[in-house]
Amino acid sequence: MRTDAIGITGIGITSAAGAGVAALQRALDAGDVRVRELAPAIVADLPMKHGGAFDPAVVAPDERLRRAHLACAPALDEALDQAKCPRDRSWGLSIGSALPGIEALELAVENGGDMPAGPHELTEGLAERHGLSAVASSFSATCASSLYALEAAIADVRRERASVVVCGGVDTLSRFMQSGFCALGALAGFQDGDSLVLGEAACFLVVEPIATARARGVRPVGQIRGQAFCADASHLTAPDESGRGMIDAVRACLDDADCSIADVTHVSLTAGASPKYTEMYDNVRAELFADSAAEFLTWEHSVGHVLAASGVFGVAHATMQLARGPGCVLALTVGFGGQNGATLIDTVPEDV
Numbered sequence: 001m002r003t004d005a006i007g008i009t010g011i012g013i014t015s016a017a018g019a020g021v022a023a024l025q026r027a028l029d030a031g032d033v034r035v036r037e038l039a040p041a042i043v044a045d046l047p048m049k050h051g052g053a054f055d056p057a058v059v060a061p062d063e064r065l066r067r068a069h070l071a072c073a074p075a076l077d078e079a080l081d082q083a084k085c086p087r088d089r090s091w092g093l094s095i096g097s098a099l100p101g102i103e104a105l106e107l108a109v110e111n112g113g114d115m116p117a118g119p120h121e122l123t124e125g126l127a128e129r130h131g132l133s134a135v136a137s138s139f140s141a142t143c144a145s146s147l148y149a150l151e152a153a154i155a156d157v158r159r160e161r162a163s164v165v166v167c168g169g170v171d172t173l174s175r176f177m178q179s180g181f182c183a184l185g186a187l188a189g190f191q192d193g194d195s196l197v198l199g200e201a202a203c204f205l206v207v208e209p210i211a212t213a214r215a216r217g218v219r220p221v222g223q224i225r226g227q228a229f230c231a232d233a234s235h236l237t238a239p240d241e242s243g244r245g246m247i248d249a250v251r252a253c254l255d256d257a258d259c260s261i262a263d264v265t266h267v268s269l270t271a272g273a274s275p276k277y278t279e280m281y282d283n284v285r286a287e288l289f290a291d292s293a294a295e296f297l298t299w300e301h302s303v304g305h306v307l308a309a310s311g312v313f314g315v316a317h318a319t320m321q322l323a324r325g326p327g328c329v330l331a332l333t334v335g336f337g338g339q340n341g342a343t344l345i346d347t348v349p350e351d352v
Contacts, residue, residue, distance in 0.1 A: 003158070004209045006209060007209070007221075008223070008319055009207075009220050011204070011316045012203070012204045016034035016055065019074045021078065036052070042174060052303040052305075054067070076126060076130055078204075079205060080130065091132050092135035093127045094123075096146035098143065120138045134162035144229075145308035149312065150312055168203050200307070201313055202309060203312045210223065224345060227343050228249045228253035233338050243283035243284040245340040246340040250330065268321075269314075298317075
């Protein structure tokens with residue numbers, strides 16, 4: 001089994017900011033809020049009428065049967081192009097999605113049509129389209145789904161099931177998704193400022209051993225130093241507000257990376273607009289970062305909480321910070337059932 005350092009050589013994103021990493025970075029730099037009024041078919045009588053919907057020029061809102069595919073295709077192409085993907089390759093694909101094809105299921109229920117294919121259909125279709133034939137895996141674990149996809153991708157590379165793996169996540173906004181979060185009281189209203197605003201996104205990373213990348217003439221944009229998961233299992237959906245699960249995940253991640261809190265320059269957060277997660281993060285900061293100069297960041301004010309894409313989106317967001325200068329960025333991800341994930345991304349040293 002390989003034990004050498006794992007790098008990120010490509011990033012691709014489709015979000016409410018548009019297609020591409022650069023579009024997201026411009027929105028974040030300008031402080032743009034790309035939250036839009038959602039289609040009546042999605043919100044109907046629900047209190048939350050807004051969300052981080054895809055730019056209609058990139059993914060048409062009336063394409064309910066193919067929106068996940070339409071969002072993933074440009075993000076995958078962008079990640080593969082940045083990684084200088086060769087024609088002759090043995091690469092794999094790993095995708096996390098909480099409710100893949102949910103819009104197709106909604107249409108089938110509304111119109112009495114055939115039930116859509118299972119959740120792996122999206123992964124298989126994209127793998128075939130992009131020539132990623134070595135391995136193909138799918139994960140559905142709420143908003144932590146794509147982080148499991150990333151962990152599986154690293155395992156596939158280390159065990160040499162594939163020389164390189166593209167991993168990512170995607171979820172689209174739907175009436176089912178909006179209704180579920182509203183029922184939980186998580187979406188109080190766009191003007192309240194104390195609740196989540198849901199978004200939709202497709203985000204992909206290309207991960208491979210740094211030595212493999214350099215042999216291909218590619219310099220990684222970041223290095224995955226450490227990863228850890230911890231489930232506090234205190235509630236079916238809500239987190240343990242004490243933060244004990246995330247505290248354990250951060251400590252385990254830093255141990256995996258052989259780093260300390262003092263090494264962390266930035267922390268990327270998801271779901272921080274939720275009152276329960278705000279309390280949790282406040283306790284994490286008090287316990288671990290009281291004496292730290294680390295800057296806390298998020299993308300959600302611009303494009304919303306991007307559901308199952310959040311884990312890989314957070315790692316991409318962390319890696320984007322490294323383009324501004326050397327650093328060590330901790331990406332924190334949460335999911336229903338008390339799932340807590342921590343991933344440490346570092347600048348790639350010249351001698352690695």
